[in-house]
Amino acid sequence: MSTAIKARWARRFVAVGIVWFVSWQLATVGGAGRRVGVALGLYGFVFHVVFGKGYSLLPSYFDRTLAFPRAPAVHLPLAAVGTGCLALGAASSGGMDLGVGPLSTATGETLTGIGASLWLAGCLVFVGTIGWTIRDNLSGHETGTGDANADRRWVDRYANAFVPVVALYVLAGATISVLEWLEFDQSLVAGGPPVTHLLAAGGAALLLFAVGFRLLPRFLVVSPRTWLVALVLPAGALGPALLAGDFLGDSLFLAGAVLEATALVGFALAYVDMFSRSDRRRVGFYAVTLGVLSGAGVALLGLSFATDWFGIPGNPFDAHYRLALVGLLGLSVVGVTYQFYPPAVASSSLVDDRTASLSIALLAGGLLVEVSGLLRSAPVVEHGGRLVVLAGSVVYATVVFAVFLERRGK
Numbered sequence: 001m002s003t004a005i006k007a008r009w010a011r012r013f014v015a016v017g018i019v020w021f022v023s024w025q026l027a028t029v030g031g032a033g034r035r036v037g038v039a040l041g042l043y044g045f046v047f048h049v050v051f052g053k054g055y056s057l058l059p060s061y062f063d064r065t066l067a068f069p070r071a072p073a074v075h076l077p078l079a080a081v082g083t084g085c086l087a088l089g090a091a092s093s094g095g096m097d098l099g100v101g102p103l104s105t106a107t108g109e110t111l112t113g114i115g116a117s118l119w120l121a122g123c124l125v126f127v128g129t130i131g132w133t134i135r136d137n138l139s140g141h142e143t144g145t146g147d148a149n150a151d152r153r154w155v156d157r158y159a160n161a162f163v164p165v166v167a168l169y170v171l172a173g174a175t176i177s178v179l180e181w182l183e184f185d186q187s188l189v190a191g192g193p194p195v196t197h198l199l200a201a202g203g204a205a206l207l208l209f210a211v212g213f214r215l216l217p218r219f220l221v222v223s224p225r226t227w228l229v230a231l232v233l234p235a236g237a238l239g240p241a242l243l244a245g246d247f248l249g250d251s252l253f254l255a256g257a258v259l260e261a262t263a264l265v266g267f268a269l270a271y272v273d274m275f276s277r278s279d280r281r282r283v284g285f286y287a288v289t290l291g292v293l294s295g296a297g298v299a300l301l302g303l304s305f306a307t308d309w310f311g312i313p314g315n316p317f318d319a320h321y322r323l324a325l326v327g328l329l330g331l332s333v334v335g336v337t338y339q340f341y342p343p344a345v346a347s348s349s350l351v352d353d354r355t356a357s358l359s360i361a362l363l364a365g366g367l368l369v370e371v372s373g374l375l376r377s378a379p380v381v382e383h384g385g386r387l388v389v390l391a392g393s394v395v396y397a398t399v400v401f402a403v404f405l406e407r408r409g410k
Helices: 003-029 034-061 071-093 104-131 147-160 163-181 193-220 226-245 251-277 283-306 316-340 353-377 379-406
Strands: none
Touching: 003 034, 003 071, 003 147, 003 316, 003 379, 034 071, 034 104, 034 316, 034 379, 071 104, 071 251, 104 147, 104 163, 104 226, 147 226, 163 226, 163 283, 193 226, 193 251, 193 316, 226 251, 251 283, 283 353, 316 353, 316 379
């Protein structure tokens, strides 16, 4: 598969993901609930970008070439249509006015089932393709790390070892969603929030940690502290399983919350430490900084759900969800996107690093206002923050699509 073709398919996945990102913020401003937000934000935005960049990055990280070059072409429509069905199903079951007439409960459940099945099929394409590509190097011992970066090999091998764990979490979350629709026994892990944690914490966040410890140090031209790498990855690998298996329960849930908090705070420390030691100051790095700091807030709220150590007023559950998806995962994706697709490439005088900085400021500032409104039970403040986040998503989409137009045909 040529580099140009891989780059085009990666851009297509990212483009669809960004459309879902803006749609998510529009739906949130319009009053959509958490289920719609998870469908559009996690399944739509975050994972479309993850899948698109995963096809191009992961094989090279295992010193392999993508086994099935046409896999992205098969996967993208499955993921995109699946996300749309999941969002429509969630909106109809939540009683949201879709502007096209009411959908019956049965229709909403059918859409949810179709969406979950299509999304699972897409995950099978992705995991199957990556798995077959690295089938003789599942441990990640071969890293493709050049001699010039020989000092990074231990971190690269260690991080690679957790990529198969990510694949298991993604398959588990996608499969349980389908089993829930088919009304199979769910005595091990229930649907709903536990599945969301399998996908968000076990899939997206763990991949952020694993790939992040390989990718971000090269962007910043510094090395991470090895003790933080050794701490974050196993904690981030085990925590989601305990959270999902005993969701809002007792000791196992507490252990999972502590492990996940350790991973989130540890990764934030690792990145901020690298950023402070680096002399590179590109616009995307600031978005990642704000993203990992949001992760510390996610950890704090998560611990509050698992302990009686402190009480959080207002609506901490929605604050936790928005900090996780808009903050930790969203801003991190925005930052890495700007690194892969630099705003300076765009020929338009209206799109440059300052425009990208504006999008980051709107997203982070709006999120801060929204979360403060949620925790203070101040609906006007909350809604105002959501409007600012929406504006940030539109500016972000404008910047990235301007870069894509510049690179069309390449």
